Amino acid sequence: xxxxxxxxxxxxxxxxxxxxxxxxxxxxxxxxxxxxxxxxxxxxxxxxxxxxxxxxxxxxxxxxxxxxxxxxxxxxxxxxxxxxxxxxxxxxxxxxxxxxxxxxxxxxxxxxxxxxxxxxxxxxxxxxxxxxxxxxxxxxxxxxxxxxxxxxxxxxxxxxxxxxxxxxxxxxxxxxxxxxxxxxxxxxxxxxxxxxxxxxxxxxxxxxxxxxxxxxxxxxxxxxxxxxxxxxxxxxxxxxxxxxxxxxxxxxxxxxxxxxxxxxxxxxxxxxxxxxxxxxxxxxxxxxxxxxxxxxxxxxxxxxxxxxxxxxxxxxxxxxxxxxxxxxxxxxxxx
Amino acid sequence: xxxxxxxxxxxxxxxxxxxxxxxxxxxxxxxxxxxxxxxxxxxxxxxxxxxxxxxxxxxxxxxxxxxxxxxxxxxxxxxxxxxxxxxxxxxxxxxxxxxxxxxxxxxxxxxxxxxxxxxxxxxxxxxxxxxxxxxxxxxxxxxxxxxxxxxxxxxxxxxxxxxxxxxxxxxxxxxxxxxxxxxxxxxxxxxxxxxxx
Numbered sequence: 001x002x003x004x005x006x007x008x009x010x011x012x013x014x015x016x017x018x019x020x021x022x023x024x025x026x027x028x029x030x031x032x033x034x035x036x037x038x039x040x041x042x043x044x045x046x047x048x049x050x051x052x053x054x055x056x057x058x059x060x061x062x063x064x065x066x067x068x069x070x071x072x073x074x075x076x077x078x079x080x081x082x083x084x085x086x087x088x089x090x091x092x093x094x095x096x097x098x099x100x101x102x103x104x105x106x107x108x109x110x111x112x113x114x115x116x117x118x119x120x121x122x123x124x125x126x127x128x129x130x131x132x133x134x135x136x137x138x139x140x141x142x143x144x145x146x147x148x149x150x151x152x153x154x155x156x157x158x159x160x161x162x163x164x165x166x167x168x169x170x171x172x173x174x175x176x177x178x179x180x181x182x183x184x185x186x187x188x189x190x191x192x193x194x195x196x197x198x199x200x201x202x203x204x205x206x207x208x209x210x211x212x213x214x215x216x217x218x219x220x221x222x223x224x225x226x227x228x229x230x231x232x233x234x235x236x237x238x239x240x241x242x243x244x245x246x247x248x249x250x251x252x253x254x255x256x257x258x259x260x261x262x263x264x265x266x267x268x269x270x271x272x273x274x275x276x277x278x279x280x281x282x283x284x285x286x287x288x289x290x291x292x293x294x295x296x297x298x299x300x301x302x303x304x305x306x307x308x309x310x311x312x313x314x315x316x317x318x319x320x321x322x323x324x325x326x327x328x329x330x331x332x333x334x335x
Numbered sequence: 336x337x338x339x340x341x342x343x344x345x346x347x348x349x350x351x352x353x354x355x356x357x358x359x360x361x362x363x364x365x366x367x368x369x370x371x372x373x374x375x376x377x378x379x380x381x382x383x384x385x386x387x388x389x390x391x392x393x394x395x396x397x398x399x400x401x402x403x404x405x406x407x408x409x410x411x412x413x414x415x416x417x418x419x420x421x422x423x424x425x426x427x428x429x430x431x432x433x434x435x436x437x438x439x440x441x442x443x444x445x446x447x448x449x450x451x452x453x454x455x456x457x458x459x460x461x462x463x464x465x466x467x468x469x470x471x472x473x474x475x476x477x478x479x480x481x482x483x484x485x486x487x488x489x490x491x492x493x494x495x496x497x498x499x500x501x502x503x504x505x506x507x508x509x510x511x512x513x514x515x516x517x518x519x520x521x522x523x524x525x526x527x528x529x530x531x532x
Contacts (some may be wrong), residue, residue: 281353282360285419292418309421311353 003283007270010322013186014263015055017331018048022058024161027065028151035330038163040256042074042201046081047260049090050267056123065152066094067101072155072165074173080201083261084268093122097146100135118239141300157244160251166243175202183220183233185253190230198300201257215238252330258297262325265294284311287318294321303328341426342384347377348366350388350416351452354427357412358455365409366394366457367402368447370431372485373506374460378448381488386423389431392471394459397444402429412455431469437506440468440499464498467491472503475515493525500530 016032021039023031045066051058061235064071075095083087119132119142133145155162157169163185178200183191186199193211197204211231215222221232237247269275269290275283291298291305291314298305303324307317341347358364369377374387393406405427413427443477446462461469467489471520473482491499500516517527 278360279356281419282356285353285357287417288419311419314419 003270003272003275006319006322007267009262010266011051011054013326013331014051014267015058017329018055018192019255020042022048022065024156024159025065025165026069026153026155027061028149028153029061031332032122035158036252037161037254038181038251039161040162040201040254041072042077042081043256043260045073045078045094046083046087046091047264049094050087050264053123053263059123060146061149061152063094063097063146064148064150067098067148068150069165070098070102070104070151072168072173072299077178077201081257081261083264086268087264089139089141089224093136093141096135096138097135101148134149140164147243152263160249163243163251170243175200175206177212178202179207179210179214180219180234180239182253183231184236184239185251188233188235190232192228192230196231198258199253199255213278255301259325259329262294262297262301262303263329265290266322266325280315281311284314291318291321298325300326301325340384340386341373341376341388342383344376344379346356347373347388348452350422350426351377351450351456351458353391353416354412354420355452355454355456357415359453360455361408362410363408363412364455365406366459366463367409368392368394368399368459370434370461370466375485376471377450377458377460377464377486378463380463381485383484383488387425387430388427390427390429391431391439391461392435394457399435399439399444401435402432405429434469434506440465440502463489464495467495468499468502471496471499471516471519472506474519475503475512476507482523491523493523493529496520496523496525497529505528 009042016293019027019029019030020033021044022036023029024035025039025041045062048058048062052062072128078091079088080096080282082091118140119137120140122136122141122143129142129144131145133141133143136143137145155165164177167181171177171180182196182199191199193204193208196211197207200207202210206231211222211229214220215231220234223230223232228270236250240247240250243250269286275286276288288307288311289309295305298321303321305317305321307314341350368391369388370391371379371387371389373388374381375381376383377383381497390402393402393409394400404410409427414424416422417424417426443461443465444459446465446467448462449457449459451457467486470482470489471491472487474486499521500520503516504513513530517530520530521527
């Protein structure tokens, strides 16, 4: 059981995936295929900042894209997408760098400077860096000074992947744009506030308030079943027309927050060097810990998990689950 | 959890090695004394499936102490192994530990077979002679069935059965026990009179 090999295989599929997604969203790169889903920008940023530590050029172009399109992003949602301290410090670093480039109150960080000797190499390299980037250093990361390439563009609203940005321009960066994005794209006749909270990354209470307003405005419909308030999608043809799209040409939905979090958890797990020294049984047992801990997220994104009764089964299932998750996001499909 | 059985020397070794690895990973270490079907399997004295590993005692040096309840680290590691191998939660249990209350056959510790399962676990398997003692007691105390089958598979001599019978009466000196004991010995062709020899 070579965990590092498994990790390399995952990374090898995620980096092209990330390039392709961002290329369709305005980052300076060539898209090799057209995604049919609506992307969740903050979920993809949190994911990409981590994955791109293995691809510095993607990391730097992503930072340039964030700088160009900062007004379309939710700082609050960026923080919600973090699964652990690594994510938090990467987001902190990105926001600190943004604040340096474009001072704005909403970007002003609450980052405490980290002592230089504790800085961790951002790109995994130990080479000496003459002038570390100050903003990244403030969040504990060591990297050369980052200068924006200014090659990024605004998202093309005609692309399915960019529905979130179009809705944000229409409704503002906030909860209503996210609720409408999910309700318009998900293949479900109705949703409740809890599921919408999980899909949008907002608190259930705030989602409920937004849904009540949207319902009062007759933008969405609501009904009650067994005491549970349910919300039906708005008329897609009306919204397609409003958004300048062909009827039936609305993108599909993915629960990006959970999908990309699951992949990061898998990368964290497979990146533990100490696992390599363990016996095959302990590796499988650790893999089972991982899969058990991801059970609810996997269920939420519709990826089945079937754990057998032997360590060998667990290892096979881990590889199957990875394959299924990568298939859901379309990674490794000839890009 | 499913109810998967332990049906071979290899299966017993795999489980105990897994338990030892889990313990070592937690920087824990235990020596346990094991009796019953899994011990018979491990020592290749019988070949029948069992559902559990009966822990007679926690061993500290040459001292055997009660395994009830199992120490938390051992129970935790056993829980993980149960999950990983699809075993019932009580696959490692201190069921027979009350045997310690009235004493084990003399020389039990010296006769036991000592095996290591990594740095985290060592197991003392009750020897054939001691298994005869325990199985005879279990047959009389709990009824025939698997215990009698195991006892027959151990092919005890008359001397071994009589020694076991005398020891078992220290655990239950009642007339009722003696009557059932005599019946069991008769099953092995030993006359009642020999019990008093």
